[in-house]
Amino acid sequence: MKNVAIIHEWLTTYAGSERVVEQMLREYPESDVFAVADILPENEREFLQGKTPNTTFIQKLPFLKKLLRHYLPLMPMAVEQWDLSGYDVILSSNHAVAKGVICGPDQLHVSYVHTPIRYAWDFQAQYLRESNLTWGIRSMLTRSILHYIRLWDKVSSSRVDAYVANSHFIARRIQKCYGRTAKVIHPPVDVDAFTPTYEKEDYYIAASRLVPYKRVDLIVEAFRKMPDRKLVVVGDGPMFKSLKANCPANVELLGYLKHDRMSKLMQGAKAFVFAAEEDFGITPVEAQACATPVIAYGRGGSLETVIDGVTGCFFAEQTPDSIVAAVETFERQHGHYDLSSIRRHAEGFRPERFRKELSDFIAAEWAKFDGHRRHQPHHQDPVADPQFADGPDQRPVVIGDPLGMTLS
Structure with a gap:
């Protein structure tokens, strides 16, 4: 195995999938990076280790920062235009179109899948509903585009030689959408960037982008029903104004915070509350790295990052009442949690573990x-x-x- 090409979707910010690419680059420092488009701010480019990504024609389209996601219908064609013939191994980081690159029979393509493209598969109805596209001409056009994306996504799935999923939850989605099995390798979490604190204060914390599927609104409504308990919400996004306009007195919305301040809040919290059905979910692991228990919705990746009764507890439904019941259960039991065990559990998600598991898997696949x-x-x-x-x-x-x- 000589030359490695790392294929990413689009580079807009340093977030979860970019942290995966960062570790791929650390493991394969001589590799080249490809992305549909690159609009990363200068202060977030360090993880690329000085590399300039190879982009597509989409990079030159007008109003790229504003309209990037509107160019999705062009992205399947865009990723098929790269000439990757000089590489032995193609390693794609996929949540939309990256796995659809065209390779030859003498090239090994391993795809690390964060998720099959959500809004074209089982999240389509939710996406249309949240975008007010359930009826009308725009709805018909959007459904047609998603149908085309879904067909291409299925066809291009056969171009991958070996799949890696970021969770067992995503492995099941890969099996459902593509009919393929996947090795599960949990993504890297920078556990050492968070210092554990074993003296907790009397407040709860939620931290995420304020977008509908994160369901922070449900957490706020739950704490409206518990006026004697304090909730701190960290994060910004389209829902910030609506949440702020109808925020109960015991809930504090802080917006976006830098890492140092957010981690201190996470360290001091009695528990971290998480209501999303995530593919994996990095922030619950970061909370556990602070020795902070997690109260999470018991579906999706949370089932693989939180140990019920040991590092946190689950609620069964995405409703305020279900969250209230879980908080009340936690209040009765929180004295029994071993906070040092919570930190030790988080340490199992360190980047070194990710790099070793991924490189061992690729080496074995290459040998075969x-x-x-x-x-x-x-x-x-x-x-x-x-x-x-x-x-x-x-x-x-x-x-x-x-x-x-x-x-x-």
Whole structure:
């Protein structure tokens, strides 16, 4: 295995999937990076280790920062235009189109899947509802585009030789959408960036982007029903203004905070409350790195990052009442939690573990792939075969092939 190409979707901010690419680059420092578009701010480019990503024609389209996601219908064609013929291994970081690159038969393509493209598969109804696209001409157009994306996504899934999922939850989605099995390797979490604190204060914390599927609104409504308990919400996004306008007195919305201040709040919190159905969910692990228990919705990736009764507890439904019941259960039991055990659990998600598991998997897949490739029989060209020594005119003629060219 010599040359490695790392394929990412689009580079807009340093977030969860970019942290995965960062660790891929640390493991394969000589690799080249490809992305549909690159609009990363200068102060967030350090993880690229000085590399300039190879982009597509989408990079030159107008109003890129504002309209990038509107160019989604063009992205399947865009990723198919790269010439990757000089690489032995293609390593894609996929949540939309990255896995759809075109490779040759002598190239190994391993795809690390954060999720099959959500809004084209099982999250389509939710996406249309939250975007006010449930009826009308715009709805029909959007549904047609998503149908096209879904068909392409299924077809392009066969271009991958080996799948890696970031959770067992996503492995099941890969099986459902693509009919393929996947190795599970949990993503890296910078646990050491968070210092555990074993003296807790009397408040709860929620931290995430304020977008509908994170369901922070449900957490706020739950604490409205518990006026004697304090909630601190960290994060910004489209829902900030609406939440702020109807915020109860015991809930404090702080907006975006830098890492140092947010981590201090997370360290001091009695518990971290998490209501989203996430593919994996990095922030609950970060909370546990602070030795802070997690109260989480018991579906999706949270089931793989939180140990019920040991590092936190679950609620069964995405409703305020279910969250209230979980908080009340936690209040009765929180004295029994071993906070040092919570920190130790989080340490199992360190980046070093991710790099080793991923590199071991790729090395094993390459050994199988290369061995199979080397032992394939080489079929002889009919022109070079002695039985056709008189030249190409002696090739077998297929009925319906007037030019005398064999069809395959």
